[in-house]
Amino acid sequence: MTDPLLSVRDLKTQFFTEDGTVRAVDGISFDVYEGEIVGLVGESGAGKSVATSSILRLVDSPGEIVGGEIEFKGETIFGLEEDAAGDLRPRDEMLSESEMRKRIRGREIAIVFQDPMESLNPVFTVGGQLREFIEINRDLSEAAAKTEAIAMLREVGIPAPESRYDEYPHQFSGGMRQRVLIAMALACQPDLIIADEPTTALDVTVEGEILEMVQELQEKYDTSFIWVTHDMSVVAEICDRVNVMYLGEIIEQAEVDDLFYDTKHPYTSALLDSMPRPDETVDELRPIKGVMPEAINPPAGCRFHSRCPEAREVCREVHPEARDLSAGGEAAHTAACVKHDAFDVGYEESPAIETEATGGFSAGFTETGGGAE
Amino acid sequence: MGLVRYTLWRLAQAIPVLIGIITITFFLANQIPGDPVEIMLGPSPAQEQVEAIRARYGLDRPAYERFLNYLAGVATGDLGQSIYYDRPVLEMILLRLPVTLYLTVSAFVFAIVTAIPLGVISAKRRNKPADHVSRIVSLVGVSTPSFWIGLMLIIIFAFYLGWFPARGLPLPWASPAEVRGAETQLQVLLTSLHHLAMPMVALGTLQMAQITRIERSSMVESLQGEYVTLARAYGVPESTIVRKHAFQVAQLPVITIVGLGLSTALGGAVLTETVFEIQGMGRLIITAINNQDYELIMGTTFMFGVAFVGGVIITDIAYAYIDPRVAYGDES
Numbered sequence: 001m002t003d004p005l006l007s008v009r010d011l012k013t014q015f016f017t018e019d020g021t022v023r024a025v026d027g028i029s030f031d032v033y034e035g036e037i038v039g040l041v042g043e044s045g046a047g048k049s050v051a052t053s054s055i056l057r058l059v060d061s062p063g064e065i066v067g068g069e070i071e072f073k074g075e076t077i078f079g080l081e082e083d084a085a086g087d088l089r090p091r092d093e094m095l096s097e098s099e100m101r102k103r104i105r106g107r108e109i110a111i112v113f114q115d116p117m118e119s120l121n122p123v124f125t126v127g128g129q130l131r132e133f134i135e136i137n138r139d140l141s142e143a144a145a146k147t148e149a150i151a152m153l154r155e156v157g158i159p160a161p162e163s164r165y166d167e168y169p170h171q172f173s174g175g176m177r178q179r180v181l182i183a184m185a186l187a188c189q190p191d192l193i194i195a196d197e198p199t200t201a202l203d204v205t206v207e208g209e210i211l212e213m214v215q216e217l218q219e220k221y222d223t224s225f226i227w228v229t230h231d232m233s234v235v236a237e238i239c240d241r242v243n244v245m246y247l248g249e250i251i252e253q254a255e256v257d258d259l260f261y262d263t264k265h266p267y268t269s270a271l272l273d274s275m276p277r278p279d280e281t282v283d284e285l286r287p288i289k290g291v292m293p294e295a296i297n298p299p300a301g302c303r304f305h306s307r308c309p310e311a312r313e314v315c316r317e318v319h320p321e322a323r324d325l326s327a328g329g330e331a332a333h334t335a336a337c338v339k340h341d342a343f344d345v346g347y348e349e350s351p352a353i354e355t356e357a358t359g360g361f362s363a364g365f366t367e368t369g370g371g372a373e
Numbered sequence: 374m375g376l377v378r379y380t381l382w383r384l385a386q387a388i389p390v391l392i393g394i395i396t397i398t399f400f401l402a403n404q405i406p407g408d409p410v411e412i413m414l415g416p417s418p419a420q421e422q423v424e425a426i427r428a429r430y431g432l433d434r435p436a437y438e439r440f441l442n443y444l445a446g447v448a449t450g451d452l453g454q455s456i457y458y459d460r461p462v463l464e465m466i467l468l469r470l471p472v473t474l475y476l477t478v479s480a481f482v483f484a485i486v487t488a489i490p491l492g493v494i495s496a497k498r499r500n501k502p503a504d505h506v507s508r509i510v511s512l513v514g515v516s517t518p519s520f521w522i523g524l525m526l527i528i529i530f531a532f533y534l535g536w537f538p539a540r541g542l543p544l545p546w547a548s549p550a551e552v553r554g555a556e557t558q559l560q561v562l563l564t565s566l567h568h569l570a571m572p573m574v575a576l577g578t579l580q581m582a583q584i585t586r587i588e589r590s591s592m593v594e595s596l597q598g599e600y601v602t603l604a605r606a607y608g609v610p611e612s613t614i615v616r617k618h619a620f621q622v623a624q625l626p627v628i629t630i631v632g633l634g635l636s637t638a639l640g641g642a643v644l645t646e647t648v649f650e651i652q653g654m655g656r657l658i659i660t661a662i663n664n665q666d667y668e669l670i671m672g673t674t675f676m677f678g679v680a681f682v683g684g685v686i687i688t689d690i691a692y693a694y695i696d697p698r699v700a701y702g703d704e705s
């Protein structure tokens with residue numbers, strides 16, 4: 001297989017707050033290959049957005065990337081090494097802030113945010129904003145950038161793009177604005193587009209149209225995507241491979257069909273059970289019990305054990321690292337759950353425990369609460 | 374509706390407001406105990422003399438009749454006759470208004486020129502030393518009355534150091550003959566600026582402090598906007614983000630404060646002119662009140678009203694010009 005376009009290894013991003021250190025992203029690893037749409041899925045607070053802003057090195061204070069490596073097309077976006085005194089410092093080949101700005105942001109990796117209402121500047125015309133970003137990232141003249149901007153607006157299905165070019169964001173509907181933002185990302189001709197829940201704020205019919213459009217344009221331009229979402233039906237529709245995040249960790253990673261039909265992690269199963277599926281008839285949906293614990297004091301052992309219907313005593317003690325569970329010759333399918341034999345930590349013999357999922361709310365609560373209370 | 378029609382519409386809306394101002398001023402001024410004629414003629418004047426003067430200024434007429442006459446006069450540009458100065462009110466106002474405008478506009482230029490960079494730097498270096506300094510300066514500025522600042526400036530820079538003159542304000546376009554110690558027009562200008570410095574600071578400090586505070590909080594907010602994050606994510610240089618993307622959005626609340634501050638500053642000019650003995654509108658209105666000069670009280674108050682309404686209209690128009698979301702008032 002060819003080298004990945006983007007490779008994230010053991011990425012850790014933490015927020016240093018007054019209440020303690022929030023381990024928002026706690027050692028995630030994943031790859032994005034050329035022409036792929038890779039999903040990043042999880043509930044609110046799982047660390048998805050922090051992970052994507054880490055890739056662009058746009059984490060704001062008090063947040064900081066504290067460890068791991070991000071490689072993009074052979075360049076080091078983030079990487080630390082130990083110096084003689086044993087302290088961590090950025091590696092020499094790590095891109096500087098100004099190199100990130102000039103060479104990576106927009107030019108190589110573009111982003112589409114969740115809220116199209118807030119992402120466009122209210123006092124500039126839509127066309128002007130589009131043109132500015134194209135100018136910066138493609139070294140075009142103002143006139144050429146404008147032509148390109150209008151062509152791109154047409155491409156994403158904005159009717160009468162010449163006249164709408166001079167309109168302001170408030171004159172566009174939510175769906176139209178999101179199209180503009182997608183046009184913005186594509187027009188800069190990056191190799192990778194990070195779409196951070198781009199359809200979450202839109203209604204379902206508009207969402208459908210946009211997903212369809214993205215798929216078409218993705219094939220046309222052969223751009224890779226990281227698609228952040230909490231919606232499994234969106235994942236099913238557009239992703240090639242999926243990473244499921246829970247509390248700062250990626251707990252399952254597989255091709256989209258394997259994930260849906262050969263689910264290996266109880267959290268993924270729970271996510272799938274909590275949404276309607278066209279291929280299965282159920283009497284009622286089963287929401288995931290309980291709430292995600294705080295990332296300041298993540299539960300010991302498996303982080304999901306407090307809400308897991310299959311939790312055993314051993315889940316409280318052993319913190320599983322994700323492993324490839326695929327049979328030889330198949331596509332990689334990793335999961336971090338000790339119920340699989342490959343982990344061999346005595347899951348079968350371990351007694352079941354009461355959790356929020358099995359009805360033992362208080363038991364689960366004290367488990368997760370730990371030192372936080 | 375275009376910007377021109379919007380402007381005309383806003384001007385038309387000002388008319389009832391101004392009529393209201395005239396009405397209230399008229400009846401309030403007439404409620405002040407005492408009589409301008411008594412002040413004018415001194416103690417125990419002859420009865421015929423009093424009546425002659427009352428008839429001359431129309432004071433023998435019933436209030437409603439005088440009111441209607443006055444309204445008709447204002448509509449035709451006649452603000453009446455000052456009893457105290459024995460000159461047309463309009464003439465007195467036109468004589469004094471340029472001085473006040475000169476002072477107020479300068480104070481505003483001073484306020485804006487210092488406040489906006491201060492506010493932006495403060496927002497950019499939030500919770501760092503520069504921010505703390507600017508916040509303390511603006512807090513002190515907001516809470517110190519302008520006349521006190523004026524008095525302190527006079528004590529320090531005029532009395533002890535002798536750097537600046539403490540009284541008067543010649544206009545920069547006055548003829549050299551009218552200005553003491555000036556022979557050329559350039560010297561007039563320099564003398565004028567020399568006199569302007571202290572009253573300008575005294576009057577402008579409050580505005581500066583207010584604008585700094587609003588600029589800071591407004592910039593802090595716009596710098597956290599998603600559109601700023603997006604601009605960063607597309608490699609826009611930080612300086613462009615501050616100067617263009619965040620700055621322009623942040624100016625909307627600032628414009629409101631500046632527009633309304635224009636009227637507050639005119640009120641402050643009354644005190645500042647008194648402290649620095651400047652012959653402007655502020656001194657005129659005080660003279661008018663002290664002498665119960667009805668027509669002059671109404672005339673000057675009316676002018677302050679015009680300035681206030683003008684400030685609000687300018688604010689609205691500037692807002693409509695800068696913020697594309699203001700739809701010039703037509704919802705249809």
